[in-house]
Amino acid sequence: MTGRKLRVLIAKPGLDGHDRGAKIVARALRDAGMEVIYTGLRQTPEMIAEAALQEDVDVVGLSILSGAHMTLLPRVLELLRQQGQHDVQVMVGGIIPDEDVPRLKEMGVTAIFGPGTNTQIIVQAFIEAVGTSLARG
Amino acid sequence: MSLAAKVMAGDRLALARLLTQIENEELVGLDCLSDLYPHTGRAHLVGVTGAPGTGKSTLVNRLVLHMRSVADGKEAEPATVAVVAVDPSSPFSGGAILGDRIRMRDLAGDPGVFIRSMASRGALGGLARATAGMVQALDAVGFDIILIETVGAGQAEVDIARTAHTTVVVSAPSMGDEIQAIKAGILEIADILVVNKADIPGADNTLRFLRATLQMARPMRYGRGDHIRDQMEADGVMWEPSVLATVATQGDGIESLSQEIARHRAHLRASGEWAVREGERIRSEMELLLREHLTAQFMTRQPDGRFEEALERVIARKLSPRQAIASLLEGEG
Numbered sequence: 001m002t003g004r005k006l007r008v009l010i011a012k013p014g015l016d017g018h019d020r021g022a023k024i025v026a027r028a029l030r031d032a033g034m035e036v037i038y039t040g041l042r043q044t045p046e047m048i049a050e051a052a053l054q055e056d057v058d059v060v061g062l063s064i065l066s067g068a069h070m071t072l073l074p075r076v077l078e079l080l081r082q083q084g085q086h087d088v089q090v091m092v093g094g095i096i097p098d099e100d101v102p103r104l105k106e107m108g109v110t111a112i113f114g115p116g117t118n119t120q121i122i123v124q125a126f127i128e129a130v131g132t133s134l135a136r137g
Numbered sequence: 138m139s140l141a142a143k144v145m146a147g148d149r150l151a152l153a154r155l156l157t158q159i160e161n162e163e164l165v166g167l168d169c170l171s172d173l174y175p176h177t178g179r180a181h182l183v184g185v186t187g188a189p190g191t192g193k194s195t196l197v198n199r200l201v202l203h204m205r206s207v208a209d210g211k212e213a214e215p216a217t218v219a220v221v222a223v224d225p226s227s228p229f230s231g232g233a234i235l236g237d238r239i240r241m242r243d244l245a246g247d248p249g250v251f252i253r254s255m256a257s258r259g260a261l262g263g264l265a266r267a268t269a270g271m272v273q274a275l276d277a278v279g280f281d282i283i284l285i286e287t288v289g290a291g292q293a294e295v296d297i298a299r300t301a302h303t304t305v306v307v308s309a310p311s312m313g314d315e316i317q318a319i320k321a322g323i324l325e326i327a328d329i330l331v332v333n334k335a336d337i338p339g340a341d342n343t344l345r346f347l348r349a350t351l352q353m354a355r356p357m358r359y360g361r362g363d364h365i366r367d368q369m370e371a372d373g374v375m376w377e378p379s380v381l382a383t384v385a386t387q388g389d390g391i392e393s394l395s396q397e398i399a400r401h402r403a404h405l406r407a408s409g410e411w412a413v414r415e416g417e418r419i420r421s422e423m424e425l426l427l428r429e430h431l432t433a434q435f436m437t438r439q440p441d442g443r444f445e446e447a448l449e450r451v452i453a454r455k456l457s458p459r460q461a462i463a464s465l466l467e468g469e470g
C-alpha cells in the first residue's frame with residue numbers, strides 16, 4: 001500500500017452560490033494530506049457520480065445549503081450504487097433538519113455535519129470512514 | 138473476468154481503479170498495464186502546459202468540446218478524448234486540491250470523454266512515470282486523443298513534454314509570462330504557442346513578443362540557412378511552432394488550435410518523427426527501469442550497513458562519492 005493517499009471529491013450540488021464552507025473543508029482535508037478533487041458549484045447528481053467514478057475517490061463530500069437534500073442525496077446515492085461504487089463513503093455538510101438525519105443515514109449517508117462544525121472533526125470523520133470501508137475490503 | 142479484460146471491455150469503473158493502482162505503483166496495476174501494453178501506441182498525446190492561471194483548463198474544456206463536435210480526420214465519428222490534469226501537491230502536508238474539473242463542467246455526461254485529476258506528489262521523475270503509465274492505460278482502451286494538463290514551472294513539465302507527441306504552451310498577457318516562459322526554457326519544448334485571454338489589453342504585445350522570440354531562436358534552433366529551412370518546412374521535414382491567440386472563455390481561436398494540433402500530428406507522421414520520438418521515449422523508459430532494478434538488486438546484495446558506512450565516510454570527506462561506489466562494487470567481485 002505504498003503511496004496510497006486518500007482521494008476525496010468535494011462538490012456543491014444545488015443552485016445556491018455559496019461555496020465558502022466547501023472550500024474551507026477542502027483546504028482542511030488537503031492539510032491533512034488528502035488529495036481533494038474540487039468540482040465547484042451547481043453540480044448535478046449525475047455530474048457528481050461521474051466525477052466520483054472517473055476520479056476513483058474514497059469519499060464524496062457534499063455541501064448542501066439549498067434545502068434540496070431530500071431530492072439530491074437519494075439520487076447521488078442511487079447513481080453511485082448503479083455504477084458499482086459500493087465502498088465509496090458519502091458525507092454531507094450543511095443545513096439538514098434533525099428529522100431528516102435518520103432517513104439519510106438509512107439511505108447510506110455516512111455522516112452529516114451542521115454549519116460551523118470544527119474542521120478537525122470533519123477531517124477525523126473522513127479518515128475513520130475510509131478506515132472502516134478499507135477494513136471491509 | 139480479469140482486470141485487463143474488464144478495462145478493455147469498456148468498464149469505466151475498472152479503468153478508474155486501474156489508474157489508481159498505476160498511480161500508486163501497486164504491482165497488480167503494473168502487471169495489468171503490461172497485459173494492456175500491446176494495445177498502446179495509437180493515441181495522440183497532447184501536453185498543455187503554462188504558468189498557473191493562464192487558462193489551461195478553460196482551454197482544454199473548449200478544445201475537447203470542439204473535438205467532440207467534429208469528425209476526426211477521415212473518420213465519420215468525432216475523436217474520443219481523455220484528459221489527465223496534474224496539479225501540484227502541497228510540500229507541507231503532501232495533500233492537494235485538484236481544481237481543474239471546475240472549468241471542465243461542459244464535458245460532463247459525454248461517454249466519449251474521461252477526465253482524471255492527479256497530484257504531482259512531489260517526486261522527481263515519478264510524476265512523469267505515473268502519468269505516462271496512466272496515459273498508456275487510457276491509450277490502450279482506445280481514447281484517440283489524450284490531453285495532459287500540467288502547470289509549467291519546472292522539470293516535471295519538461296518530462297511531461299517528452300511524454301507527449303505535441304506540446305502546447307499557454308501564456309496570457311500582462312502576467313510576465315513571456316519572461317517566465319523563456320527562463321524555464323519552455324519555448325524549446327513548445328510545438329504550438331498559445332496566447333490565451335486575448336480579450337485582455339496587452340495581448341498584442343505578448344503575441345508580438347513571442348513571435349519575435351521564436352524568430353530569433355529559429356536560426357539557433359536549427360543552425361541552418363534560411364533557404365534550406367524554408368525548403369525543409371515546405372517538405373514537411375521541419376516543424377515551425379506557430380503562435381495562436383485564443384479567448385478560452387468565449388471559444389475564440391479554438392478551432393484554429395484544434396486544427397494546428399491535428400496538423401502537428403500529421404507532420405510527425407509524415408516526417409517519421411513520430412516513430413523517432415516513440416523510440417527515444419521507450420528507450421529512456423527502459424533505461425530508467427533497468428537502472429532502478431539494478432540499484433535495488435545491488436542494495437539487497439549488500440551486507441547490512443555497508444552502504445551507510447560508505448555514505449558516512451563520504452559525508453566526512455574521507456572518500457569521494459566515486460571512490461565509495463567503486464569500493465562497494467569491488468566488494469561485489
Ligand SMILES: Nc1nc2c(ncn2[C@@H]2O[C@H](COP(=O)(O)OP(=O)(O)OP(=O)(O)O)[C@@H](O)[C@H]2O)c(=O)[nH]1
Pocket residue numbers: 188189190191192193194195196237240288333334335336337383384385386387
Ligand atoms: N479574460 C479571460 N479570462 C480567462 C480566459 N481563459 C480563462 N480565463 C480565466 O482565467 C482563470 C483561470 O483559468 P483556468 O482555466 O483555471 O487556468 P489554469 O491555467 O488551468 O489554472 P491552473 O490549473 O490553476 O494553473 C479563470 O478565472 C478563467 O475564467 C480568457 O480567454 N479570457
Ligand SMILES: [Mg+2]
Pocket residue numbers: 193194195236237286
Ligand atoms: Mg487548470
